[in-house]
Amino acid sequence: MSAELAALEAEITACRACPRLVEWRERVAREKRASFRDWDYWGRPIPGFGDPAARVLILGLAPAAHGANRTGRVFTGDRSGDFLFAALHRNGFANQPTSEHRDDGLELRDCWITAAVRCAPPANKPLPEERERCSAWLERELELIAWPRVVVCLGAFAWEAALRTPALLDGPVPKPRPKFGHGAEYGRLLGCFHPSQQNTFTGVLTPEMMDAVLLRARELAS
Secondary structure (H helix, E strand, O other): OOHHHHHHHHHHHOOOOOHHHHHHHHHHHHHOOHHHOOOOOOOOOOOOEEOOOOOEEEEEOOOOOOOHHHHOOOOOOOHHHHHHHHHHHHOOOEOOOOOOOOOOOOOEOOEEEEEOOOOOOHHHOOOHHHHHHHHHHHHHHHHHOOOOOEEEEEOHHHHHHHHOOHHHOOOOOOOOOOOOOOOOEEOOEEEEOOOOHHHHHOOOOOHHHHHHHHHHHHHHHO
């Protein structure tokens, strides 16, 4: 990691700009889930991670309360991450199919993963003003990593966040606004259903569907 990225990570993890999110993330870290009672929860904002030279950026919504808010790495330690990292491994973007904690040896190849909101929000629903405050972190990350050719937006929230990030667009957003959908494309944006348990357990998002999006991302990046 470059000195600039390390400095940005330090800034992100020290952020206390949103009182509601600070109170929630820290309360979850204190009270814990019974199955994780022996864990020392991270309880802070989550920086992006991966290959700084990546051509593919994966953009999620926010950390999970007992996932990244516990482990300190986005998508690490929850069922959504289990599904995502298995797919990344199948498609050559990760060196292993699992992600359990920050020091488990996971390495991403040609891929950078980050989130639109950096703190775990109550009910997984950040407020508009919280989303806006967090947008600067993504913009600053983009200044320090290689210019991503493709942005895989995991869910409608990430799609909208990408549309509000000028650095990811080649011009103003057209009207009518491009609609999110699985496999939707607009410029460098590529839509994918979020790998939430609700989607993966019900078959709304299958491994084959996830693989198709990642294969398309590799095509577009090339």
